[in-house]
Amino acid sequence: MSAIISIPQYKCYFQSGPVPDDPSLCTGPTSDVQGGITAAMPGGSWLGALCSGYISDIFGRKKAIMIGAVIWWIGSTIICASQNVGMLVVGRVINGFCVGICSAQVPVYISELAPPSKRGRLVGAQQWAITWGIMIMFYLSYGSSYAEGTAAFRIPWGLQMIPAMGLFGAMFFMPESPRWLARKGRWEEAHSVLALVHSKGDLDSPFVRRELEEIRQMVEFEKENSDVTYLELFKPHMINRTHIGVFTQIWSQLTGMNVMMYYITYIFLMASISGSANLLASSIQYIINVLLTIPALLFIDRWGRRPTLLAGAALMMTFLFANAAILAAHGHYAGPDGVAHTPAASWIVSGTPAKAVIACSYLFVASYAPTWGPVSWIYPPELYPLRVRGKAVALATSANWAFNFALGYFVPPAFVDIRWRTYLVFGVFCLAMLVHTFFLFPETAGKSLEEVGGIFEDPEGIRWVGTPAWKTRVGTRRGVGLERMGDADEEAVGAEKGVVRVESPDRSGSEEVGVRG
Numbered sequence: 001m002s003a004i005i006s007i008p009q010y011k012c013y014f015q016s017g018p019v020p021d022d023p024s025l026c027t028g029p030t031s032d033v034q035g036g037i038t039a040a041m042p043g044g045s046w047l048g049a050l051c052s053g054y055i056s057d058i059f060g061r062k063k064a065i066m067i068g069a070v071i072w073w074i075g076s077t078i079i080c081a082s083q084n085v086g087m088l089v090v091g092r093v094i095n096g097f098c099v100g101i102c103s104a105q106v107p108v109y110i111s112e113l114a115p116p117s118k119r120g121r122l123v124g125a126q127q128w129a130i131t132w133g134i135m136i137m138f139y140l141s142y143g144s145s146y147a148e149g150t151a152a153f154r155i156p157w158g159l160q161m162i163p164a165m166g167l168f169g170a171m172f173f174m175p176e177s178p179r180w181l182a183r184k185g186r187w188e189e190a191h192s193v194l195a196l197v198h199s200k201g202d203l204d205s206p207f208v209r210r211e212l213e214e215i216r217q218m219v220e221f222e223k224e225n226s227d228v229t230y231l232e233l234f235k236p237h238m239i240n241r242t243h244i245g246v247f248t249q250i251w252s253q254l255t256g257m258n259v260m261m262y263y264i265t266y267i268f269l270m271a272s273i274s275g276s277a278n279l280l281a282s283s284i285q286y287i288i289n290v291l292l293t294i295p296a297l298l299f300i301d302r303w304g305r306r307p308t309l310l311a312g313a314a315l316m317m318t319f320l321f322a323n324a325a326i327l328a329a330h331g332h333y334a335g336p337d338g339v340a341h342t343p344a345a346s347w348i349v350s351g352t353p354a355k356a357v358i359a360c361s362y363l364f365v366a367s368y369a370p371t372w373g374p375v376s377w378i379y380p381p382e383l384y385p386l387r388v389r390g391k392a393v394a395l396a397t398s399a400n401w402a403f404n405f406a407l408g409y410f411v412p413p414a415f416v417d418i419r420w421r422t423y424l425v426f427g428v429f430c431l432a433m434l435v436h437t438f439f440l441f442p443e444t445a446g447k448s449l450e451e452v453g454g455i456f457e458d459p460e461g462i463r464w465v466g467t468p469a470w471k472t473r474v475g476t477r478r479g480v481g482l483e484r485m486g487d488a489d490e491e492a493v494g495a496e497k498g499v500v501r502v503e504s505p506d507r508s509g510s511e512e513v514g515v516r517g
Helices: 008-013 032-059 061-080 084-114 116-144 149-161 161-171 178-183 187-199 206-225 230-234 234-254 257-270 277-302 305-330 354-370 372-378 387-419 421-440 448-457 476-496
Strands: 500-503 512-513
Touching: 008 149, 008 305, 032 061, 032 084, 061 149, 061 161, 084 116, 084 161, 084 178, 084 387, 116 149, 116 277, 178 187, 178 206, 178 387, 187 206, 187 257, 206 305, 206 354, 206 387, 206 448, 230 234, 230 387, 234 257, 234 372, 234 421, 257 277, 257 354, 257 372, 257 387, 277 305, 277 354, 277 372, 305 354, 305 512, 354 421, 387 421
Parallel strands: none
Antiparallel strands: 500 512
């Protein structure tokens, strides 16, 4: 959408009011209408994310993703054929429903398949793939902008069906989540999938046996609490995890990244860049987004989640406040028609200060890409026990899309009404998330999904909170050791991190206590 909203073909076709004879004078939809068009997709995503928990628990993670792909075809067909704003909004809502399902369940699917020491890297790879898709779509839209008439926006809207077809076909060859299979009592299939993804098919691998036993113990324990609803997430023992997962997604939106992704062309219009130069300059942020996600893929399991989130919040806050200061000190009001007949581009700055705004915008994206971008999708699936994971991640993801919807609608009117102060709003949000993350977001890197529960259930920690977040550490060394050695040397590896195995009084087997690493 960001590459299309500024081209004359789109503006004239969806013009609010009479269409002028000169296409260059088209102002397009009003800021409120454009906000509604943009927000339609995250609005549908919010609903899709909430429904995804039920779909995933009934049909499985794999089939839920395939259902999402089919829904995308339907929405894309309607969008491509749009004759008016209403039809465009309906198509985007349907597409959003697909995005909600897949954005909630793909991280769950990957997390339940991945070994602990590589989980962050693999879920982060999903975010990296998304950045590639955004960049490719932007350039396709840029190239199509030179086409005559409505083909300028219908071509990219039609081409977006192709990846969904590829996803649907590829999922036939992918295994189902072993944890979902185990929960359904399909133990032989779960064992086979664990062996396939962790030991090249070796059913007797020590690590596979250990993982299967941990899953078995967790499933048996959770049978006592099998009737799970969303209300389970708000009970005292679960509310802290729920609030962390939900706020991870909320803060990801309140960083202000959507200002860059959806409306970057407006920002560069304010920096005195227009026409094709605007689109080319805007495209650089997508390249930065792709390239700077790579460090997260390589090092996120070594760095840990907490330091990455804290550093990202501090850097983004700095560049947002810098942009606000530059625009306030060196810019001026562009008038009610805005820059280049775009009312949302309501402020103008030129010369060296304009270059500084562009530089801070790029640096902001460079701060988001290796931090909150991938970690906001890696982190929530790691927080919850199996019985609630599907619904819990769905709830967290729905919060992401609810705020995405609100911001998609809010930003164009905000640029019209409060102008440069929009940056101040997002800068304050980044300050708030920095403080919140430090005090309440624990480290989960390098721990099995079952071990993460030990952080929140630590008997020596704070009631209903567990181990204080600032005392938690990355457990990569332990995770790698267990993957290599399995049960035989688990006690030796655990002793290095202060983990003691004791007999469980309420179920067979043993459990780990005192996990703080």
